[in-house]
Amino acid sequence: MRLLECVILLLVAVTAPGVVLSRDPKRQVVTLSFYGLICALMFFIFQAPDVALSQITVGAVMLPLMILLTLTKLRRQNLRREREREK
Amino acid sequence: MSARTRTTLFLISAAGLAAIFAWGLRDVPPMGDYRGPYGYVLTQVAVYERHATDTVNAINYDYRGFDTLGEEFILFASVLGVLLLFRPAGQKKEDAGKKRVQLEDALPVSDTLRVGMQAMAATMIVFGLYIALHGQLTPGGGFQGGVILATVPLVVYLSGNVKTFEAIVSNPLTTLAECGGAGGYAIIGVLALLAGAHFLTNFVPLGKTGDVFSSGTIAIISVTVGVEVAGGFLVLMQSYLREIIEERLQEER
Numbered sequence: 001m002r003l004l005e006c007v008i009l010l011l012v013a014v015t016a017p018g019v020v021l022s023r024d025p026k027r028q029v030v031t032l033s034f035y036g037l038i039c040a041l042m043f044f045i046f047q048a049p050d051v052a053l054s055q056i057t058v059g060a061v062m063l064p065l066m067i068l069l070t071l072t073k074l075r076r077q078n079l080r081r082e083r084e085r086e087k
Numbered sequence: 088m089s090a091r092t093r094t095t096l097f098l099i100s101a102a103g104l105a106a107i108f109a110w111g112l113r114d115v116p117p118m119g120d121y122r123g124p125y126g127y128v129l130t131q132v133a134v135y136e137r138h139a140t141d142t143v144n145a146i147n148y149d150y151r152g153f154d155t156l157g158e159e160f161i162l163f164a165s166v167l168g169v170l171l172l173f174r175p176a177g178q179k180k181e182d183a184g185k186k187r188v189q190l191e192d193a194l195p196v197s198d199t200l201r202v203g204m205q206a207m208a209a210t211m212i213v214f215g216l217y218i219a220l221h222g223q224l225t226p227g228g229g230f231q232g233g234v235i236l237a238t239v240p241l242v243v244y245l246s247g248n249v250k251t252f253e254a255i256v257s258n259p260l261t262t263l264a265e266c267g268g269a270g271g272y273a274i275i276g277v278l279a280l281l282a283g284a285h286f287l288t289n290f291v292p293l294g295k296t297g298d299v300f301s302s303g304t305i306a307i308i309s310v311t312v313g314v315e316v317a318g319g320f321l322v323l324m325q326s327y328l329r330e331i332i333e334e335r336l337q338e339e340r
Contacts, residue, residue, distance in 0.1 A: 050144075053226065053235075054230055057238055058234060066327060073334055080334075
């Protein structure tokens with residue numbers, strides 16, 4: 001059990017800088033989602049299944065989704081502005 | 088500020104932080120150390136006093152139910168904030184009424200994805216309801232169940248069925264669920280007052296431990312929270328979606 005705890009803590013420690021170091025926002029969303037899953041696993045291993053359940057859906061689905069939708073909107077806005085400038 | 092001064096500044100502050108951190112680590116109690124009496128007391132007493140086998144939810148919705156009410160209104164207020172921020176600007180609103188740009192009717196997805204995701208949506212609905220209804224028995228409860236239910240429309244979207252996704256997300260019932268769920272929690276508290284007890288007292292008969300309809304208000308509040316959370320997240324999705332639709336409207340102009 002102790003070993004499992006160490007492994008999952010190490011995984012969290014590795015994936016967290018991974019999120020920060022992936023500079024492209026689109027890739028960052030994917031790493032963030034993965035990090036959310038790892039966090040959920042950590043909560044589960046540390047015997048907090050309640051928190052793990054909400055972390056899975058909020059951290060691994062909802063948060064990345066909202067960032068992705070924002071990115072879509074920004075990209076479209078930029079495209080439109082560029083097109084207007086060309087005119 | 089030049090790059091060099093910035094690096095020096097960073098190194099100095101990082102060294103300071105590391106020193107304070109190391110100092111703080113000296114007195115950290117061993118892992119799993121717990122000094123408060125309440126955790127031990129409540130795990131002993133919750134099943135006997137409240138007929139709830141999941142102590143976490145007995146604490147959340149009963150022993151500190153008033154705190155959770157506040158937390159629920161944090162979620163309510165933040166959803167409200169997003170809605171305020173994304174409110175349609177005056178003149179755009181008329182345009183949106185006249186000419187409504189739809190998203191694609193169907194996404195080009197493979198049959199495997201379509202069928203798989205549809206099966207998954209059905210499973211997730213059942214699972215979400217199960218988690219929301221069994222909050223007082225097993226880990227989970229209203230919040231978790233509500234969030235799971237709110238992700239179901241996304242799975243429907245992934246199955247390529249954009250029309251259904253839009254219909255679920257832009258249904259006015261989502262707003263009703265959001266408001267009714269948040270208000271319902273407070274109303275249950277007030278009902279306890281009317282029954283002659285303190286605010287949010289567990290005044291409903293507790294039932295048999297282990298039954299779905301047990302633990303009195305814990306189960307009821309858990310379900311109201313589920314309704315509120317599912318509604319809240321759907322409202323959020325709707326407002327984000329509307330932003331993208333408006334962006335498309337402007338593009339076409």
